[in-house]
Structure formats: structure tokens, C-alpha cells
Amino acid sequence: MFPARLALLGAASLLVLASLGPPAVAQQAAAPAPAVAGPALPIALPPLPQVQDAPWPGVVRLQVDATDLNRRIFDVTETIPVERAGPLVLFFPEWLPGNHGPVGPIAQLAGLEITANGQRVEWVRDTLHPFAFHIDVPQGASEITARFQHLSPTTGSQGRVTMTAEMLNIQWEKMLLYPAGRWSRNITVQPSVTLPDGWRFGTALEPETASGAVTTFRPVNLEVLVDSPMFAGVHYRQIDLDPGGRSPVRANIVADKPESLEATDEQIGILRDLITQADRLYGARHFDHYDFLIAMTDKLGGIGLEHHRSSENSVDPEFFTGWATHVGDRDLLAHEYNHSWDGKWRRPADQLVPNFNTPLQNSLLWVYEGQTQYFGQVLAARSGLTSKQQALDSLAMTAATFDTRVGRQWRALQDTANDPIISQRQPKGWLSWQRDEDYYSEGQLIWLDVDTLIRERTNGRKSLDDFARAFFGVEDGDYTPAPYTFEDVVRTLNGVVPYDWADFLRTRLDGHGPGAPLDGLARGGYRLVYAETPSDWQKTLYGEYKRNDFTYSLGIQTGEGNVIRSVQWNSPAFQAGLATGMEIVAVNGRAASPSAISEAITAAKDPNTAVELILKDADRYRTVRIDYHDGLRYPRLERIAGTPDRLGDILTPRRR
Structure with missing residues (x-):
């Protein structure tokens, strides 16, 4: 039983209580002295009003x-x-x-x-x-x-x-x-x-x-x-992204410095193509106008937040002026724009609550966010925000991340939908074991699986695009939120192509692996492999973020100052006692650097050679020896010879 609520007090009563001091004002009223001294009794507040x-x-x-x-x-x-x-x-x-x-x-x-x-x-x-x-x-x-x-x-x-x-x-x-x-x-x-x-x-x-x-x-x-x-x-600029369109779509950009606003005609054309490709995907709009709110800043706090007729987007100040070297925010606008259909117009029924103090339930975030992650990256490629190769390289990184997400041994993907409530987006020390909001990117892999299966079973006549039109592209011009359930998703998929979609989805949402759901890659004509050098996309992305990735070799990722940003659970580094926050001081007797770590990993392909690190852990130093001998490993996608390039078709711009 919960303790009684505290009483609602009239203004006069509160003024009397003020003389008792702040704690009394907040919670207690004076009461006749009991025969035996004890704590003051709280007075129950009335219950909160029912929502009408x-x-x-x-x-x-x-x-x-x-x-x-x-x-x-x-x-x-x-x-x-x-x-x-x-x-x-x-x-x-x-x-x-x-x-x-x-x-x-x-x-x-x-x-x-x-x-x-x-x-x-x-x-x-x-x-x-x-x-x-x-x-x-x-x-x-x-x-x-x-x-x-x-x-x-x-x-x-x-x-x-x-x-x-x-x-x-x-x-x-x-x-x-x-x-x-x-x-x-x-x-x-x-x-x-x-x-x-x-x-x-x-x-x-x-x-x-x-x-x-x-x-x-x-x-x-x-x-x-x-x-x-x-x-x-x-410093403000507004760009019309849909000239002559039936409902205005605008980019409203603010910046730390005016030069960040200098978009080229080609870049503006790409943003306009994003609007065109979204129209061709869905075939309907559920807004009378849409405003991208874009902050090109490293001062204002970062954000990517969806709304029905707008979105909040924080990108690097060099989003336009450093186009070739600043790719980390490239799909953000596509992701948030997609939410106008997925998450805002059609939203999970358990999120359609009366007010902002009624708890939400997140059971369908693998649709709300996972499918948006999928279509956001697809639309980014179709519009030219990313090239086909960049999209493939990004997908390889996602596939590798979740194929080695060992936390699925104890925690199913469905449960990660509770993560925003459990951890409230606070940093985690053992991400690969604790798991995080994995419904985003592992959800992306599930929807790739769905898309390629539809294409396979219909010999390319239908795809997840058909689901998008049937589920989100109806009732053109209607802005009233339309709730949906798991059964609605399954019913619409069956309308595209009959299949046991309920079992298909639940197996992937509630299962424990091993490994990520990568069948969509194989059906798409690709396999996940590892190379000794990072892809151009990963090299550019991690150069922008000042990260160095040894996740698939030693099991660590480092940042500036050779500080360990993450440690893969059960990896060689984990077995050697490494943890997030430690600093690598030296590698095999040399001052630590990303190149020194890479060279040491390569040298350790000789089975008689180990990687020896001197670590600084707060005020303690220690030396560890890691017996790892498989060299550097970075994820790539490799074409499967003789198979249809379905993934290539998914990423190709739609012409109608």
C-alpha cells in the first residue's frame, strides 16, 4: 500500500504553517500533541483529478x-x-x-x-x-x-x-x-x-x-x-525546399557563424530531392506545412527530435561547408522528416495518451524508431545525402555492431524499448552487455529483412515501399493522429504479401540470437565481412568524431588522449581487465597513439607476439598483456556473386 497523499491546504492554512519553517510548509500541519511524543502526522492531499x-x-x-x-x-x-x-x-x-x-x-x-x-x-x-x-x-x-x-x-x-x-x-x-x-x-x-x-x-x-x-x-x-x-x-536563413509544392516545406537554419549558412545549389538540390523521394515513398502528406529547424552549431546542445509539422535538428557547423569530411549528421534530416508519417501521424496506440503526465508505453518503438531508422537511411541514399557506397558502408557498421551485441544473451530486443524509461539516455559503462536503445538500428536490420523477403517472395514486384503506402500513405491531408497496434502492422504486411509475419517479427523481437538478424543482407545480395582497413565512410566518420575503432580486434574503442571509450564484453580487452575511462599510456614500449595500437595489433599476428599496454586507471598504473593474434578487423559488405542486388535497388532513387 502506498502512503497517504499530503493534504491540499487553503491559503490561510499555508500562511499559518509558514511559521513552522520550510519542512512544515511543504509536508506537515500542526496537530494536537499526542500523549506520547512521536513524528508529526502527514495530512493526505486529494487525489489528482481524473482526465476528462x-x-x-x-x-x-x-x-x-x-x-x-x-x-x-x-x-x-x-x-x-x-x-x-x-x-x-x-x-x-x-x-x-x-x-x-x-x-x-x-x-x-x-x-x-x-x-x-x-x-x-x-x-x-x-x-x-x-x-x-x-x-x-x-x-x-x-x-x-x-x-x-x-x-x-x-x-x-x-x-x-x-x-x-x-x-x-x-x-x-x-x-x-x-x-x-x-x-x-x-x-x-x-x-x-x-x-x-x-x-x-x-x-x-x-x-x-x-x-x-x-x-x-x-x-x-x-x-x-x-x-x-x-x-x-x-544568423538565420530560410530555404524553400519544395518550390511550387502543394504544402510549404522550409529549412529554417540558425548558425554560430554566418558562413555556415552558405549552402551550394547542389546541396539545396539534395535537400529538395529528400522531399521528392519522401513523396514518392508515401504518396501522401499529413501536414499543411513543414518546417525543418536546423542549428549548425557546436554551442547549442545537440538534438534530433521529431514533430508532426517540424523537427529539431542540430548538425555540425560545417554541415554545408565541410560536406566531404563531415558526414555524421548526414541522415538526420531524413530520419526526422520520416517521423512526420511514422510516429507522429501514425503513432503506436500505447503512446496516444491524454496528457503529458500520463505514462507512455514503448512496445512498438521498433516500428516508430526502427522503421524510421530504416527508411531514414534509405531516403538519405535515394536523395543523395549519402551515396550508395556510403549507405552500404554505414549498414556494414550497423550489422557488425549488433551481430556482436552479446547482451542479447539475456535481454531481448523487445525489452530495449523500455530503455528510455529505465536509463533515460544516461551513459553506460558496458553497452554491449547492458544493451541500449537497440530498437533503432537492430530494428533497421529487421525491416531490411522484411523488405528483402517481400522482394524475394514477389520476384521484385513488391517491397516495403508498398507497406509504406498502405500504412502511412493513406488519407492524404489528414493531420489527426492515427493509432496502430502490432496486429495492424501484421495485417498490413499480409496485405502486401501473405506470410506468417507475426511469428517472423516476434521471433526477431523476443529471441536471443546468436547474432543479429542479418538474413536481409544475404537476401539483398551481400554478406558481412571484415577487412584490415576501415571503409572510407568509417574512416571519415571516426575522423570527424575523433574515435579509433578496435572493437572487432582487441575489443576497444578509443578517443582523444587514447582514453578508452568502450570495451566489448568478453573481448580480449575485457578478459585483460580493461574498462571504459582508462587511458592507454604506452603500447609495446612506445608512447600510445592510434597508429601505435594498430601496428601492435598487426605485429601480434605472429603467435609469439602479444599486445602489451601500460594503462592509467585514475591514479594507478599497470601493465597488461593481451594475447590476440587475428589482426585488425573492420566491417565491410561484400557482394554475393550470382545473386540479385536487391539492396542496391532499395537504395536507388525512385523516378515516380
């Missing part, structure tokens, strides 16, 4: 002042109409769409002060639901006003930075409270924002009025508001 599908009266006015660039502070004033005097619960959003977990940054809310009729109204936080604030609305009040600050982290160690001297990212769910007891779609909000002078912005919201630095947007329901963030900055 009924309108909340009036319009919430949300004003955000985003001009305090030096201290990275957003000042918020919010006026909320009320139904009646008496108890009211306000929520700070906890379960954030696209984050797949209860990660609302409530610690960044500060200075909360609520007033009604010019008088202060005290609040009490719910001790079982700390994202809920109880207040007592005084008689005669028709609205309350909440004033507080959203404190952007000033360094990455505090969380994701959302304001810099050059740009900012407004995510409305982090800057508002909303009344409990209603579906989000039943609460109407009119937002406005004050930006620094001269700044411009991108958002899916539609401006209603502009006066100086203040822009007021048209009222929308709370669900749409949370789904419509803003990027703003002093």
Missing part, C-alpha cells in the same frame, strides 16, 4: 521573454483561466513526446510564484507526483498568473544547453504549467515570445501579430503547441 475529454474554459496566455542571453534565462509569465474557486492542480510536463520517457526537466523550473486578483497564492508540490502543484484558487478569481524562470543549462554538464549568444531553442513544454484533468487537446494556449533585437526564427506555429521584438502566435491546443518548438538566432 472536455474543454478547459478560455485561453491560456503564455509569454516567454528570451532576451537574457548572458545568463541563459527564459522568463515566463503564464495566465491560466480557472473554472471555479477551490482546489486546482497544475502539471509541469513529465512524459515528453519523442523522448520516450519521463524526462521533463523540472529542476530547470525556478522562482515559481502564483497570484490571483493581485494576491499571492501558495502552492504545494505533490510528494508522490512531484510534477504536480496543488493550489487553492481564492473566491472571485477568474484566472491565475504564474511567473517563473526556465533556466537553460550554461554548460553541458548541467544538461542540454538551449540558449547561446547566437541562438536559442524554445521547447514550450519546458516553459509552462497546465491544468490537470483535461486532455491536452482540450486546453487552448496562445503563446508569445520576445526575442533579442534583430533575431529571426523558425517554427511551425503561425504568427498572428508582431510588435517590435514581440511575436504573438495564433492560439493552438496544448498538444500542437508542445509539438511546435522554435529555433531563433542572429
Whole structure:
């Protein structure tokens, strides 16, 4: 049994309790002294209100002042109409769409002060639901006003930075409270924002009025508001990605420096081809306009977050100007754009919840994210964001990663859908054993398996593209979220080609291997092999990230300063006692470097030679000897002679 809730106290009672000190104000009321001294008794708060599908009266006015660039502070004033005097619960959003977990940054809310009729109204936080604030609305009040600050982290160690001297990212769910007891779609909000002078912005919201630095947007329901963030900055460019199209698609770009905005005509053409290829894949749009919000920055915190009519995308400042050497963000825009269909319009039924404080369930993230990972990379190749060879090399890295993901011995892929809730995207020391959000990229391999099986069974007449049109490409122009279940996915696949798809999927989702689901590679005409040199894609990617990969030889990956970034569970390095965070000081008597490690691994192909490392572990040094003799190994895809190149066809642009 759970402990009783704490009582909702009227304003007068709270003022009395204030004399007892802060702990008493928060949780306890004075009580007659018991015969035997003991702890003060808590007074139960009323339960949180049940969610009703009924309108909340009036319009919430949300004003955000985003001009305090030096201290990275957003000042918020919010006026909320009320139904009646008496108890009211306000929520700070906890379960954030696209984050797949209860990660609302409530610690960044500060200075909360609520007033009604010019008088202060005290609040009490719910001790079982700390994202809920109880207040007592005084008689005669028709609205309350909440004033507080959203404190952007000033360094990455505090969380994701959302304001810099050059740009900012407004995510409305982090800057508002909303009344409990209603579906989000039943609460109407009119937002406005004050930006620094001269700044411009991108958002899916539609401006209603502009006066100086203040822009007021048209009222929308709370669900749409949370789904419509803003990027703003002093260096800004908007690019039309669908000239003459039936619904506008725009890239709204902010940058740390103006030269980052200098896209070539060829690069703009590639982004426009992304829109064309998505149209040819799905055959329908579920938005009246779409805004890519793109930050070219190494100052603003990184992000890739989907929305129905927009997406938040943080890429390297040299995304355009260093096109040949900066490839790590190349498929991000394709991935997030794909989510407008997969995850936002059609979304898992267990994610279609009443409000932002109702827990989400993630059982179908291998569709929501896994199929998006698949089609995101396919669309990146079809549009020219990546070449066919780059896509193959990237897929080889994915296949090798999950073919050696030994954690599947104890943890099935289906369970990784719970990872955003369990670990909330915190770093892990033993990723290959603990597993992570593997439903993304192992999900990609499953959908490749599905695609190539459909092609094989229909002799190339049908493919997963047909599923995409049947599942996502219907009801053109409809923006209302359409929920789906596992059975809906299976039914649609059977409509493309009859097969026991339920067993096919469950075997891969609930099984334990061994190895990753790589049948799709073989049916696609390729096999996973290993070479002594990395592919051009891997060399460029890891050069950009300053990583050195010895995962498939010693079992380690290193970063700057020869610090170990990861250790493969049960690898030679693991058996020798290496762990993440250790520094390699020397290799076979030489100062450590990536080339020295590579040369030592190559030399150890001689069975009489070992790899000897001097390690620095905090303030301790030790020497380890690793008996590994199979040389350097880097993943590649190799064509299987005499087989159809189905994978090549999957990556080929669609001409209609």
C-alpha cells in the first residue's frame, strides 16, 4: 500500500504553517500533541483529478521573454483561466513526446510564484507526483498568473544547453504549467515570445501579430503547441525546399557563424530531392506545412527530435561547408522528416495518451524508431545525402555492431524499448552487455529483412515501399493522429504479401540470437565481412568524431588522449581487465597513439607476439598483456556473386 497523499491546504492554512519553517510548509500541519511524543502526522492531499475529454474554459496566455542571453534565462509569465474557486492542480510536463520517457526537466523550473486578483497564492508540490502543484484558487478569481524562470543549462554538464549568444531553442513544454484533468487537446494556449533585437526564427506555429521584438502566435491546443518548438538566432536563413509544392516545406537554419549558412545549389538540390523521394515513398502528406529547424552549431546542445509539422535538428557547423569530411549528421534530416508519417501521424496506440503526465508505453518503438531508422537511411541514399557506397558502408557498421551485441544473451530486443524509461539516455559503462536503445538500428536490420523477403517472395514486384503506402500513405491531408497496434502492422504486411509475419517479427523481437538478424543482407545480395582497413565512410566518420575503432580486434574503442571509450564484453580487452575511462599510456614500449595500437595489433599476428599496454586507471598504473593474434578487423559488405542486388535497388532513387 502506498502512503497517504499530503493534504491540499487553503491559503490561510499555508500562511499559518509558514511559521513552522520550510519542512512544515511543504509536508506537515500542526496537530494536537499526542500523549506520547512521536513524528508529526502527514495530512493526505486529494487525489489528482481524473482526465476528462472536455474543454478547459478560455485561453491560456503564455509569454516567454528570451532576451537574457548572458545568463541563459527564459522568463515566463503564464495566465491560466480557472473554472471555479477551490482546489486546482497544475502539471509541469513529465512524459515528453519523442523522448520516450519521463524526462521533463523540472529542476530547470525556478522562482515559481502564483497570484490571483493581485494576491499571492501558495502552492504545494505533490510528494508522490512531484510534477504536480496543488493550489487553492481564492473566491472571485477568474484566472491565475504564474511567473517563473526556465533556466537553460550554461554548460553541458548541467544538461542540454538551449540558449547561446547566437541562438536559442524554445521547447514550450519546458516553459509552462497546465491544468490537470483535461486532455491536452482540450486546453487552448496562445503563446508569445520576445526575442533579442534583430533575431529571426523558425517554427511551425503561425504568427498572428508582431510588435517590435514581440511575436504573438495564433492560439493552438496544448498538444500542437508542445509539438511546435522554435529555433531563433542572429544568423538565420530560410530555404524553400519544395518550390511550387502543394504544402510549404522550409529549412529554417540558425548558425554560430554566418558562413555556415552558405549552402551550394547542389546541396539545396539534395535537400529538395529528400522531399521528392519522401513523396514518392508515401504518396501522401499529413501536414499543411513543414518546417525543418536546423542549428549548425557546436554551442547549442545537440538534438534530433521529431514533430508532426517540424523537427529539431542540430548538425555540425560545417554541415554545408565541410560536406566531404563531415558526414555524421548526414541522415538526420531524413530520419526526422520520416517521423512526420511514422510516429507522429501514425503513432503506436500505447503512446496516444491524454496528457503529458500520463505514462507512455514503448512496445512498438521498433516500428516508430526502427522503421524510421530504416527508411531514414534509405531516403538519405535515394536523395543523395549519402551515396550508395556510403549507405552500404554505414549498414556494414550497423550489422557488425549488433551481430556482436552479446547482451542479447539475456535481454531481448523487445525489452530495449523500455530503455528510455529505465536509463533515460544516461551513459553506460558496458553497452554491449547492458544493451541500449537497440530498437533503432537492430530494428533497421529487421525491416531490411522484411523488405528483402517481400522482394524475394514477389520476384521484385513488391517491397516495403508498398507497406509504406498502405500504412502511412493513406488519407492524404489528414493531420489527426492515427493509432496502430502490432496486429495492424501484421495485417498490413499480409496485405502486401501473405506470410506468417507475426511469428517472423516476434521471433526477431523476443529471441536471443546468436547474432543479429542479418538474413536481409544475404537476401539483398551481400554478406558481412571484415577487412584490415576501415571503409572510407568509417574512416571519415571516426575522423570527424575523433574515435579509433578496435572493437572487432582487441575489443576497444578509443578517443582523444587514447582514453578508452568502450570495451566489448568478453573481448580480449575485457578478459585483460580493461574498462571504459582508462587511458592507454604506452603500447609495446612506445608512447600510445592510434597508429601505435594498430601496428601492435598487426605485429601480434605472429603467435609469439602479444599486445602489451601500460594503462592509467585514475591514479594507478599497470601493465597488461593481451594475447590476440587475428589482426585488425573492420566491417565491410561484400557482394554475393550470382545473386540479385536487391539492396542496391532499395537504395536507388525512385523516378515516380
